[in-house]
Amino acid sequence: MHRRRCRSAVLALGMIASLLVPTAVAAPPAAAAPSGTRKVIVQLFEWNWPSVASECTNVLGPKGYGYVQVSPPQEHVKGNPWWVAYQPVSYRIESRKGTRAQFQSMVNTCHSAGVKVLVDAVINHMSGQDAGGIGWAGSSYGHYDYPGSYQTQDFHHCGRNGGDDIVNYGDRYEVQNCELVNLADLKTESDYVRSKLAAYLNDLLSLGVDGFRLDASKHMPAADIAAIKGKLSRSAYLVQEVIYGAGEPIQPTEYTGNGDVHEFRYGKDLARMFNSERLAYLRNFGEAWGYLPGGSAVSFVDNHDTQREGGVLTYRNGATYALANAFMLAWPYGSPAVMSSFTFSGKDQGPPSDASNKTLNTTCYSGWECEHRWRVIANMVGFHNATQGAAVANWYDNGYQHIAFSRAGKGYLTINDEDFAVTGRSYYTGLPAGRYCDVVHGDFSNGSCSGPVITVDGGGWFAANINAHDAVAIHLGAKLP
Numbered sequence: 001m002h003r004r005r006c007r008s009a010v011l012a013l014g015m016i017a018s019l020l021v022p023t024a025v026a027a028p029p030a031a032a033a034p035s036g037t038r039k040v041i042v043q044l045f046e047w048n049w050p051s052v053a054s055e056c057t058n059v060l061g062p063k064g065y066g067y068v069q070v071s072p073p074q075e076h077v078k079g080n081p082w083w084v085a086y087q088p089v090s091y092r093i094e095s096r097k098g099t100r101a102q103f104q105s106m107v108n109t110c111h112s113a114g115v116k117v118l119v120d121a122v123i124n125h126m127s128g129q130d131a132g133g134i135g136w137a138g139s140s141y142g143h144y145d146y147p148g149s150y151q152t153q154d155f156h157h158c159g160r161n162g163g164d165d166i167v168n169y170g171d172r173y174e175v176q177n178c179e180l181v182n183l184a185d186l187k188t189e190s191d192y193v194r195s196k197l198a199a200y201l202n203d204l205l206s207l208g209v210d211g212f213r214l215d216a217s218k219h220m221p222a223a224d225i226a227a228i229k230g231k232l233s234r235s236a237y238l239v240q241e242v243i244y245g246a247g248e249p250i251q252p253t254e255y256t257g258n259g260d261v262h263e264f265r266y267g268k269d270l271a272r273m274f275n276s277e278r279l280a281y282l283r284n285f286g287e288a289w290g291y292l293p294g295g296s297a298v299s300f301v302d303n304h305d306t307q308r309e310g311g312v313l314t315y316r317n318g319a320t321y322a323l324a325n326a327f328m329l330a331w332p333y334g335s336p337a338v339m340s341s342f343t344f345s346g347k348d349q350g351p352p353s354d355a356s357n358k359t360l361n362t363t364c365y366s367g368w369e370c371e372h373r374w375r376v377i378a379n380m381v382g383f384h385n386a387t388q389g390a391a392v393a394n395w396y397d398n399g400y401q402h403i404a405f406s407r408a409g410k411g412y413l414t415i416n417d418e419d420f421a422v423t424g425r426s427y428y429t430g431l432p433a434g435r436y437c438d439v440v441h442g443d444f445s446n447g448s449c450s451g452p453v454i455t456v457d458g459g460g461w462f463a464a465n466i467n468a469h470d471a472v473a474i475h476l477g478a479k480l481p
Contacts, residue, residue, distance in 0.1 A: 019318075019319050019322045019323075019374065019375060019376045019440065019441075019470070021374070021375050037066075037385070037388070038064055038065065038066030038067075038114070038115075038385055039066050039067075039335045039336070039384070039385075039388070040064070040065050040066050040067070040329065040335070040336050040337075040338060040381045040384055040385070041065075041066065041067040041068075041069050041118060041239075041298065041335060041336070041337040041338065042060060042065045042067070042068055042069065042337070042338045042339075042340055042372045043069040043303060043304070043337060043338070043339050043340060044068055044069070044070060044071075044340050044362075044372075045071060045082075045304045045339070045340060045341055045342065045351075046071050046082060046085070046097070046304075046342060046350070046351040046359060047070070047071070047097070047340075047351075047359070047362050047368075048096075048097040048098050048102075048358075048359040048360070048361060048362070049070075049073075049097055049098035049099075049102040049103050049105070049106040050098065050102060050105075050106070050361060051361050051362035052068060052070055052106050052110070053105060053106040053109035053110065054109075055068070055362070056068060056106075056109055056110035056112075056113040056115045057109060057112070057113045059372070059373060059378070060110070060113060060115045060372075061110075061113030061114045061115050062113075063378045063379075063381050063382065064381045064382050064384075064385045065115055065338075065372070065381055066115070066116060067115065067116045067117070067118045067210070067211070067237075068110055068115050068116070068117055068118065069118040069119075069120060069213055069337070070097075070106075070117060070118070070119055070120065071085050071097060071120050072085045072086060072088070072095070072119070072120045072121065072122050072215070073093050073095055073097065073098075073103055073119060073204070074088045074090065074091050074092065074093065074094075074095065074122070074200070075088065075089050075090040075091070075092045075094050075095060075135045075136050075137040075139055076088055076089060076095055076096075076127075076135060076136055077089055077127050077129055077133065077135060077136070078133065078134070078135065078136055078357065079350075079357065080349075080350040080353065080357050081348040081349070081350050082304065082344075082348065082349065082350050082351065083348065084096075084136075084350070084357075085097075085120075085122075086122050086183075086215060087122075087125075087126070087127040087128055087129070087183065088122050088125075088126050088127065089126065089127055089135035089136075089139050089141040089146060090135060090137070090139040090141070090146060090148070090149065091149065091196075091199070091200040091203065092137050092139065093203070093204075093207070094136065094137035095136055095137075096136055096353070096357055096358050096359050097359050098359075100207075103207065104207050104208070107207055107208040107209060108208065111208060116210035116211070116237075117208070117209050117210050117211075118209075118210060118211045118212065118213055118237065118239065119204055119209050119211070119212050119213070120212075120213045120215060121200075121201060121204075121212040121213065121214055121215060122215045122216070123186070123188075123197045123200070123201075123214060123215070123220075123228065124180070124183075124185065124186060124188070124215065124216040124217070124219045124220050125179070125180060125183035125184055125185050125186055125216065125219075126141075126146055126150065126155075126183070126184040126186065127141060127143065127183065127184060128143075128179075128181060128182040128183040128184065129141075129143060130143050130182070131143075132145065143184055144184055149196055150186070150193070150196070153187075154186065154187055154190060154192065154193050155184050155185055155186060155187055156177045156178065156179070156185040156186075156187055158173075158174065158177045158178040158179075158185075160174055160178050161178070163179075163182070164178055164179045164182075164185075165178060165179050165180075165181065165182060166178045166179065166180055166219075169245055169248050170247070170248060170249065171249075172249040172250055175218065175219060175248075175249075175250055176218075176219055176220060176221055176250070180216060180219055185219070188220045188221070188224035188225075188228070189221070189224055194224070194227050194228050194231060195231065197228050198228050198231035198232060201228070201232060201236075202231075202232060202233045205232065205233055205234055205236060206233070209236070210236065210237060211236045211237030211238060211239070212236060212237075212238055212239070213239045213240075213241065214238060214239065214240045214241060215241055216241060217240035217241050217242050217255060217261075218241065218242040218243060218250055222254045222255045222257065222258060225238075225240065225255070225258050226257065226258050229258055229259075237259065237260075238258055238259030238260065239259060239260045239261070239262065239298050240255045240258060240259060240260070240261045240262070241262050242254075242255050242261050242262065243262075243264045244263075244264050244265055252292055253292065256292065256293065256296040259296075260296055260297065260298050260334075260335060261292055261296055261297060261298070262297075262298050262300070262303075263291050263292050263297040263298065263299055263300075263334060264306070265289070265290075265291060266291065266297075266299045266300065266301075266328075266333075266334070267299075267300055267301045267302055267303075267306060267312045267313070268306075268311050268312055269285075269289065270282075270285075270301060270312075270313070270324050270327070270328070271301075271311060271312045271313045271324070274313060274320055274323070274324055274417060275313075275320075278399070278400050278401060279327075279397065279400070279401050279402070279403045279415060279417055280397035280398070280399050280400060280401075280403060282327070282331075282403065283395055283397065283403075285331060285333065286331075286333035286334075287333070291333070292334075294332070294333045294334050297333065297334035297335070298334055298335050298336075298337050299328055299333055299334035299335070299336050299337065300328075300336070300337040300338075300339065301313055301321065301324050301325055301328055301338075301339065302314050302339050303337070303339055304339070304341070307339065307341065308344075308347045314339075314341070315339075315341055315369040315371050319469050319470075320417070320469065321371070322374055322376045322377060323376070323415055323417060323469065323470075323471055325338060325371075325374075325376070325377045325380065326376050326377070326380045326413065326415065326440065326471055326473065327413070327415060329377070329380035329381060329383060329384045330380060330383055330384070330387070330405075330407065330411070330413040330473065331392075332387075332390070332391070332392060332407065336384065338371065338372045338377060338381070339371060339372075340368075340369065340370055340371050340372040340373075341368075341369040341371060342367060342368050342369065343367055343368065343369055351367075351368075352367040352368065375440070375441070375443070376439075376440050376471070376473075379439035379440070379443065379444075379473075379478075380439065380440075380473060382439065382444075382475070382477055382478065383411050383413070383439060383473055383475045383477075383478075385477065386410055386411055386475040386476055386477035386478075387407035387410040387411040387475060390407035390408045390409060390410040390411070391407070391408050392405050392406070392407065392408070393405070393406045393407070393408040393430055394406040394412075394428050394429065394430055396414075396427070396428075398418075398422075400418065401416070401417040401418045402414075402415070402416045402417070402418055402422055402466070403415055404427055406428075406429050406430050406431070407475075408430060409430055409431065409432075409476075410431075410475060410476050411431075411473070411474065411475030411476065412427065412429040412430075412431060412473070412474050412475070413471065413472070413473045414427055414464075414466060414471060414472050414473075415470075415471040416466040416467065416468065416469070416470055416471065417468075417469055418468055418469075419468050419469075420468050421465060421466065421467050421468050422465065422466045423465040423466075424465070425463070426461045426462065426463045427461065427462055427463075427464065428459075428460055428461050429456055429460050429461065429462060429474070430460050431456050431460055431474070431476070432456070432460075432476075432479075433456055433457055433458045433460070434455075434456055434479050434480070435453050435454070435455050435456075435479070435480040436453065436454045436455075436456060436474035436475070436478060436479050436480065437449030437451065437453060437454075437474070437478040437479075437480065438451055438452040438453065438454050438472050438473065438474060439473050439474070439475070439478050440470070440471045440472055440473045441472075444477075444478035447480060447481050448480065449478070449480060452472075453480065454472065454474050456474070462474075
């Protein structure tokens with residue numbers, strides 16, 4: 001029997017505030033190249049380029065984020081909805097998020113802060129506008145006519161369902177040769193199309209980009225992606241968007257030979273454990289649940305699509321969302337991706353913009369949620385970095401919503417998602433004796449902690465009371481002198 005928990009009306013408000021408060025950070029010294037050891041991705045969804053650059057310097061670099069995933073930078077259709085960026089009309093690096101020069105400056109600035117740049121690349125399709133029009137940067141286009149790039153012969157015209165749209169996800173041919181919601185589907189088996197797509201990606205690589213998140217990868221055969229990858233001018237990190245569907249012929253495992261793949265089941269199952277089942281079930285979370293191999297997976301609590309579709313935790317879940325991210329960043333499965341959203345009330349709503357729909361500079365907590373700055377999330381990135389390579393050890397659970405585990409010899413996390421505090425117990429960490437900053441509630445800087453300090457005794461134990469819907473996390477990178 002699963003125990004369905006009813007959320008207490010008296011969630012500890014002080015605790016929630018401490019979980020969500022943003023951290024203050026100082027800019028790091030410039031680095032010659034981005035670090036190769038930091039794995040956490042942050043998706044700054046629809047941020048403009050000057051804002052991304054500033055965030056790399058002031059937050060992402062100092063907090064230890066490895067990659068910033070930026071939204072599609074190519075010229076797109078006009079309009080306000082967020083999805084206009086996913087309807088290319090040319091491969092000019094000119095969009096409502098900024099100019100080519102601003103994009104180049106952003107890449108250089110992020111690299112100087114030790115952060116790599118991952119571009120959301122739309123290569124499966126062009127626009128979905130039947131009437132065509134004029135793109136953001138002034139390029140004219142038709143549904144199947146993109147001067148200088150493609151004409152009607154460069155697209156699939158599958159002749160299915162009265163409008164070439166995909167209807168049956170049980171039909172491999174239809175999924176990869178028909179149109180995703182009327183978006184003109186590129187003939188990626190064509191060498192001409194492959195060369196055009198590779199030229200776009202190589203242009204981005206010439207600007208210093210480190211990798212690509214390939215949008216709608218499921219709608220392209222894995223072999224087509226491999227062929228495009230083979231035309232790249234240098235190596236690049238690839239993350240492919242392939243949504244798992246039970247019983248469907250196209251499976252995420254087909255794509256692991258090209259690079260990493262998003263594990264969409266992860267966030268949905270994590271939400272289910274927090275919302276209606278038991279955190280105790282997370283003891284073997286990952287591959288044992290039928291997921292992709294961890295070395296080929298990108299894990300995430302939510303992303304820009306899933307937070308609009310439901311079934312996952314989002315910024316609206318407050319402290320529960322923060323705790324789910326803390327678990328993800330502490331648990332050794334996949335490469336974690338943290339979401340950073342803008343506030344939305346309708347599924348199509350675009351980011352904060354001016355009258356011409358140009359994206360405004362980001363002001364956190366005023367139209368932008370900036371979850372990646374929440375104290376627990378930002379500080380657990382450091383936990384993830386400090387515990388890389390260490391196995392899970394010393395698992396504890398109470399059978400329900402209170403769990404704890406160590407990353408052998410390097411870090412320790414306990415989460416209490418019960419509706420009541422857990423008091424009067426000790427936790428075995430396996431960590432060296434000493435005083436540690438509880439990074440869930442405080443920031444570690446220059447050898448001191450702004451919040452509670454946890455003392456681990458000579459046997460590796462510490463005693464603490466854990467409030468309802470709260471956590472404690474310590475690691476060797478936040479050990480006090």
